[in-house]
Amino acid sequence: MDGGLSSLLAVSVDFSESHLFFPRIVFAVLVVLFLAVLVTKRREIAASAGRLRQEVRDTDRMRLLGTIGLTVAYFLTMPVVGDVYPHSGLGFYLTSIPYLFLLSLLYLHVRRGRPLLIAAVNAVVAPSVAWYVLARLFNLSLP
Amino acid sequence: MNSMLTTLGAGALGLALATAPVAATAQPISGNLRVVVGSTSTGGDTYQNASIVAEALGQKLGVNVKVDPVGATEAFKAITRDTRGNTVMIFHDQSYLGNLYGVRGYDDIFETYRIGPTVAINPGNAYLVPKKSPYQTIEDVIAAAGEGKRVRVAIEPGGVSEIGFSALKNAVRAKHPGSEGNVVAINTGSQxxxxxxxxxxxADVIHGSVQANEQYTRLPETDQKAMRFVWLTSSRDVINQANPEGIGETGRDDMLKYVEPNTVVPRADGQPFVFDKDFFFIYNAKMSDEAVAAIDQALAGIYADGKIQTTQKNAFFIPNFKPSGEAHAYLQEKRDQYRQIIEAIRQ
Amino acid sequence: MEFLSLLTPQFFVLVAGGTMVGILFGAIPGMTATMAVAVCLPLTYSLGLVDGLALLLGLYVGGISGGLVPAILLNIPGTPSSITTTFDGYPMTQKGEGERALKLAIYASLFGGLFSLAVLYLFAPALADFAIKFSYIEKFLIILLALTVMAALSSSLIVGIFSGVLGIFISLVGTYPTSVGGNGEVRLMPEALIPYLESGFALLPVLIGVFGVAAILAEAAQGVREETAADRLRLTTGKPFSLSLFRGQGVNLVRSASIGTFVGILPGVGGSAASVLSYSQEKNFSRNPEQFGKGAPAGVIASESANNGLTGGALVPLLSLGIPGDSTTAILIGAFALQGIQVGPLFIGENPQIWNSMIVALLAANAVMFLMMYFAIRHLARLVLIPKYVLYPIILMMSVVGAYTINYGIMFDVWTLLLFGVLAFVGQKLGLEVAPFIIGFILGPAAEIYFVKSIESFGTLTIFFTKSPIAMVLWVLIALSVGLSIYLARRAAGRGPDDPAAERGA
Structure with missing residues (x-):
């Protein structure tokens, strides 16, 4: 085990700093790879700017941002409502109904007639079934 | 399903016999009770213990109880958020040992939270060596370290697994001053x-448990996997309360060989070091006295009924109920004792 | 045959019921086999060990198998180990071959399940003795081998590897936990975010976020157009299934089931590595690797026979070392503990009745799984006909349930879902690759532990090469895997448009 190579490859890890040992290596590799991507793919990257601009223009902003916005509101209200009835899963149940209904409404292109009815029924039935089976029968913790 | 009915029936009977005082206090805990557990494993002793206690508590209080093994960090967060007493935590000595060892995320539980009742002890905290090892006893290990041999002990850092290691190191320091550096920790995780x-x-010595390692001690010496117990950290009194059959082929009398006074890891004052892994409740600091009293009372009733002790002993736990006030003093005293050891070997 | 008296009608009812509930859990995006077993564990207190195990083993087999349904039909892996099923299963669905893919997957699952069961029954103790020859070093090399497949699964070598390393990096955010031997310190986050990020990102929410939420966001961005009547007809009228699809797949089946079983046997490597390894091996050895990712039946077969191979494999260390082979068997151990039965190296010899009844339960669970899924397929395949405005909100809701309950009730895991949904949506627009990212994310934590612990133990890098013959064999496999990936990337580049990345990688 003598010789230059094995001493070169000798590594010791200080336990109190060991949480940074591997992340540092990974980060270094990541930076090298990032630069490699920039160099080898520079033509594609330059060409993609126009494509991306076009895609942003074609995006259905209402539905995309609406989905994200509704979901954020859903996640924010869920624990608040749930806190009123602790550990009963009602926070999940009560906020899921409007969330499902509004999301369906957002996705529909024709907001009347049968699809609207289906959306309304689904918004009530799906959370009820999920809540009853999971929170009541299986005793899962829900917000 | 018959056994389920019997359990329900027995529970109802117990309820009828003992609910009178509880019912009179106008239910300080209303709605569902969530018991968060300081470990993330459903196969571990904490979850098992919490399940036994939670089931009995749910019947006694007449509420729906759910045990959630969310892990220490998340469990402390969960009880911090809830002052009403609908979220309580069950954990063991790790909760203050983590703080003593300076592990991030462990506050001083005696100041930050409110200590609830203790419920049981896991008497199986053990140290083992390979069956082929030259060390027959833990005294051999201490002597070897004193003679300058390097002894590697595999532990999980920062808690219950490390405290026995610290005691070992402290014993070497007391008997062979200056040699304690020969006892080194190999930090690792799961069993x-x-x-x-x-x-x-x-590793020359590993931390383990009677429950998880007993079968390994019965393998022939030629087997690479064969091990031998050298030390159980529990006190003699605790082991004496176990069922005589013990676990597997290792009966109570066998276990007594590995605890004081037969196997001694001395403290600085020469007395044997003991560590009993206690399970207890931890509450939000602002939880009402009424809610605390309600749980104390309910548990007192459960332990007076005497059924839970059988369940616990069959699962190899030693029942150890102390109401919250008593538990606080008892655990704080334990903490102070271990703090001395940890500080002594730190220098 | 004393144990036959334990096999009451209730035993079989529990196996069948468990398998059915397991399939449902597996089939709902966000719910997993692990969750099904965890949820039902308290029910076994009152059942007694043999009947309790009947239920739990049914849930286990059903849950692992059920994951193939959303993977194939919706491109959302129902369980982490069905990620690779989406690669070819979903393209088949898009071609109208959903039913065909499902049947293929079910047959492959059955084979994997039975194969691993036979291995478990015949060789459990011997394999456990072999498994303990794998120390930190060998386990690290297994993970490294699994990581090399990132290259095989990427469309552009360098971008794929970058995505994979990014996945590893993100998986390290959080605490270096003491429960695996770390020092409990946090890393890779600003001070202000510590209360949120200290537990890191959990695998399941990341997975559903990246596959499920991101896909829904992508649809939303395109306006959530419903299929026309003609399109819908096409969705269920692709090529029919026939058993002849398995012609020439014998090697694939056996190799994939063996990889699945063996990865299951190694504690701490993680089940997801099994299907990833076998999928990429099949692709590398295939005569037409360019078909993979476009609906190659062989890909579905490799993935599904491997992930069901896990079931028997993961039980080997549980029953012959007392150590769980994956996250689900880690919960099974609780069932034994609660009944006061020790699992360890002497379990099988001392408890022949329990052992035999477990084997029967697994056999029955596999049979029930096959029959139930086979006859439910016609109806399952119609899942793709549910209008999107109904289906997507339900998927999002169930994802929330899954994310919240995977760690028994942590709200941050729910936010992880949305965060990674948005990140993956944007990342894909920028050209990052999802499959290598997820594989990196899954394997990152184990890679860290085994790498750092190897160095802590031995203090040198040379040990990775010199530790044991097993280590050397693994290096040969790693070299082969890397070499094949580069070769395939070059061949693809040679045919397709000029791709500098392939040469760069070489």
Missing amino acids: ADKNQLLFDGQ
Whole structure:
């Protein structure tokens, strides 16, 4: 085990700093790879700017941002409502109904007639079934 | 399903006999009770213990109880958020040992939270060596370290697994001053990893438990996996309360060989070091006195009924109920004792 | 045959019921086999060990198998180990071959399940003795081998590897936990975010976020157009299934089931590595690797026979070392503990009745799984006909349930879902690759532990090469895997448009 190579490859890890040992290596590799991507793919990257601009223009902003916005509101209200009835899963149940209904409404292109009815029924039935089976029968913790 | 009905029936009977005082206090805990557990494993002793206690508590209080093994960090967060007493935590000595060892995320539980009742002890906290090891006893290990041999002990850092290691190091320091550096920790995680280090010859001693390692001690010496107990950290009194059959082929009398006074890891004052792994409740600091009293009372009733003790002993736990006030003093005293050891070997 | 008296009608009812509930859990995006077993564990207190195990083993087999349904039909892996099923299963669905893919997957699952069961029954103790020859070092090399497949699964070598390393990096955010031997310190986050990020990102929410939420966001961005009547007809009228699809797949089946079983046997490597390894091996050895990712039946077969191979494999260390082989068997151990039965190296010899009844339960669970899924397929395949405005909100809701309950009730895991949904949506627009990212994310934590612990134990890098013959064999496999990936990337580049990345990688 003598010789230059094995001493070169000798590594010791200080336990109190060991949480940074591997992340540092990974980060270094990541930076090298990032630069490699920039160099080898520079033509594609330059060409993609126009494509991306076009895609942003074609995006259905209402539905995309609406989905994200509704979901954020859903996640924010869920624990608040749930806190009123602790550990009963009602926070999940009560906020899921409007969330499902509004999301369906957002996705529909024709907001009347049968699809609207289906959306309304689904918004009530799906959370009820999920809540009853999971929170009541299986005793899962829900917000 | 018959047994389920019997359980329900027995529970109802117990309820009828003992609910009178509880019902009179106008239910300080209304709605569902969530018991968060300081470990993330559903196969571990904390979850098992919490399940036994939670089931009995749910019947006694007449509420729906759910046990959630969310882990220490998340469990502390959960009880911090709830002052009403609908969220309580069950954990063991790790909760203050983590703080003593300076592990991030562990506050001083005696100041930050409110200590609830203790419920049981796991008497199986053990240290093992390979069956082929030259060390027959833990005294051999201490002597070897004193003679300058390097002894590698596989533990999980920062808690219950490390405290026995610290005691060992402290014993070497007391008997052979200056040699304690020969006892070195191999920091690892699960029982699987600790066993693996022993099989690989990368550790001389490992932390384990009677429950998880007993079968390994019965393998023939030629088997690479064969191990031998050298030390159980529990006190003699605790082991004496176990069922005489013990676990597997290792009866109570066998276990008594590995605890004081037969196997001694001395403290600085010469007295044997003991560590009993206690399970207890931890509450939000602002939880009402009424809610605390309600749980104390309900548990007192459960332990007076005497059924839970049988369940606990069959699962190899030693019943140890102390109401919250008593538990606080008892645990704080334990903490102060271990703090001395940890500080002594730190210098 | 004393144990036959334990096999009451209730035993079989529990196996069948468990398998059915397991399939449902597996089939709902966000719910997993692990969750099904965890949820039902308290029910076994009152059942007694043999009947309790009947239920739990049914849930286990059903849950692992059920994951193939959303993977194939919706491109959302129902369980982490069905990620690779989406690669070819979903393209088949898009071609109208959903039913065909499902049947293929079910047959492959059955084979994997039975194969691993036979291995478990015949060789459990011997394999456990072999498994303990794998120390930190060998386990690290297995993970490294699994990581090399990132290259095989990428469309552009360098971008794929970058995505994979990014996945590893993100998986390290959080605490270096003491429960695996770390020092409990946090890393890779600003001070202000510590209360949120200290537990890191959990696998399941990341997975559903990246596959499920991101896909829904992508649809939303395109306006959530419903299929026309003609399109819908096409969705269920692709090529029919026939058993002849398995012609020439014998090697694939056996190799994939063996990889699945063996990865299951190694504690701490993680089940997801099994299907990833076998999928990429099949692709590398295939005569037409360019078909993979476009609906190659062989890909579905490789993935599904491997992930069901896990079931028997993961039980080997549980029953012959007392150590769980994956996250689900880690919960099974609780069932034994609660009944006061020790699992360890002497379990099988001392409890022949329990052992035999477990084997029967697994056999029955596999049979029930096959029959139930086979006859439910016609109806399952119609899942793709549910209008999107109904289906997507339900998927999002169930994802929330899954994310919240995977760690028994942590709200941050729910936010992880949305965060990674948005990140993956944007990332894909920028050209990052999802499959290598997820594989890196899954394997990152184990890679860290085994790498750092190897160095802590031995203090040198040379040990990775010199530790044991097993280590050397693994290096040969790693070299082969890397070499094949580069070769395939070059061949693809040679045919397709000029791709500098392939040469760069070489």
